[in-house]
Amino acid sequence: MENRLWTVVVFLGVLCGCSKIDLAGITDTVQVDVPVSYTGLAVYSGIDVRLSEDCTVPQLEADVNIIPHIEIYGQDGTLKICLEKGVRLDNDAWNSFKAVVTLPAKDGIRAVTLSGASSLISDIPFRSDAFSLAASGASMFTGAIKAEELDIDLSGASLAECGFLEGDNMRLSASGASFMKLSGTVQSCNMVLSGASSVSGISDSQKYSMEIDRCTGSLSGASSATFRSDGEIRCTLSGASLIYYSGNADSSGSHTEGGSAVVPDKG
Numbered sequence: 001m002e003n004r005l006w007t008v009v010v011f012l013g014v015l016c017g018c019s020k021i022d023l024a025g026i027t028d029t030v031q032v033d034v035p036v037s038y039t040g041l042a043v044y045s046g047i048d049v050r051l052s053e054d055c056t057v058p059q060l061e062a063d064v065n066i067i068p069h070i071e072i073y074g075q076d077g078t079l080k081i082c083l084e085k086g087v088r089l090d091n092d093a094w095n096s097f098k099a100v101v102t103l104p105a106k107d108g109i110r111a112v113t114l115s116g117a118s119s120l121i122s123d124i125p126f127r128s129d130a131f132s133l134a135a136s137g138a139s140m141f142t143g144a145i146k147a148e149e150l151d152i153d154l155s156g157a158s159l160a161e162c163g164f165l166e167g168d169n170m171r172l173s174a175s176g177a178s179f180m181k182l183s184g185t186v187q188s189c190n191m192v193l194s195g196a197s198s199v200s201g202i203s204d205s206q207k208y209s210m211e212i213d214r215c216t217g218s219l220s221g222a223s224s225a226t227f228r229s230d231g232e233i234r235c236t237l238s239g240a241s242l243i244y245y246s247g248n249a250d251s252s253g254s255h256t257e258g259g260s261a262v263v264p265d266k267g
Contacts (some may be wrong), residue, residue: 010117019086021065023093032072034103040078042113042122043139046097047081051105051122051143062099070099074128078111087254112263114139114158121199125164135160135178150186154197163202166211174223182227183209190216192239200226208265217241219260233262 043049047070056138059162060070081101089097105124114120114135131147135158140145144164154160154174160246165184172189174180174197183202189212191199201209219241229249237243237260245251254262 013118015095020088020090021069021093023063024065025087025097026064027098028064028067029043029059030067032058032060032101034058034072034080035074038074038077038079040076040111040113040121041109041110042080042082043101043118044080044114044116045083046079046094046117047083048098048100048119049081049121050102051120051124052102053105053123055102055104058104059102060099061102063097066097067098071102072101078113083170105235107232112141114141152180156181161202172217174199185211186213188212188214188216189240191219191235193219193225194221196222196225198226207244211247215243215249235262237262 004224013213017065022032043208046236050118058131064068064228068212069087071084072081076099080128105128109126110128110130111132112120115137117138119127120143125144125146127146129147130146130149133141134153135141136155137158138156139158141160143162144163144202146166148168148169150161150167152170155223158178165186166181167186168188169256170186170189172180172191176197177192177195177196180199181202193199201207207226208228210227211231215229216231216235219225222240226244227248227251229245230247231249232253233243233245233249234253235243238256238258240259242260243262245264251262256262
């Protein structure tokens with residue numbers, strides 16, 4: 001009974017018996033009900049979510065034929081937002097598919113999961129003693145994070161952009177040409193990058209905007225990382241991978257092979 005009370009399905013009109021949906025070409029915005037209390041947020045199915053300081057009432061904007069098939073519900077403390085299971089769209093419909101859920105910005109979110117080309121933008125920082133982000137399948141995260149323990153895992157050409165990131169210990173994992181643009185400071189970072197993935201500053205003009213005191217881990221498959229360090233860099237690099245750094249870090253404990261290198265900025 002409790003799970004049913006927490007489950008909120010956005011339902012307008014009568015669902016048809018078929019699972020293939022054609023877009024009407026008409027967009028509408030409707031109010032939606034969401035659980036008041038949640039500490040996790042999971043977004044799937046190419047849906048975009050905005051945590052907005054200006055939002056007072058949760059809303060969904062989408063094609064009128066899609067609206068009945070967007071599910072928003074709470075499960076084990078996590079707010080889940082997804083397309084109804086079994087719903088199919090043809091390729092043309094997917095190319096023009098857009099569903100945006102706007103929620104009031106809130107504190108206390110400790111975990112974010114994005115998959116299937118979904119996205120999340122937050123107006124306020126995520127603050128917690130521990131925070132985790134998992135993004136897969138070309139998903140995108142934009143927001144600020146402040147936590148003692150950070151866990152970021154990107155795969156399948158996903159992107160994380162953090163204009164402010166602060167923590168004590170961070171674990172970074174990126175694969176499949178995923179990309180992280182970061183600005184901030186962490187004391188210790190263990191990074192595992194593979195498949196042409198990269199970590200860089202927040203912009204081309206601020207390429208050393210991320211500061212890592214102690215960096216360990218491995219880079220492979222033409223991956224790269226760019227950051228500032230005055231502490232220690234102890235990484236294993238292979239397959240033409242590169243670390244570019246500014247500062248006075250000791251990188252003598254790093255191991256490179258296969259055209260890889262740890263390159264200090266002499267400027």
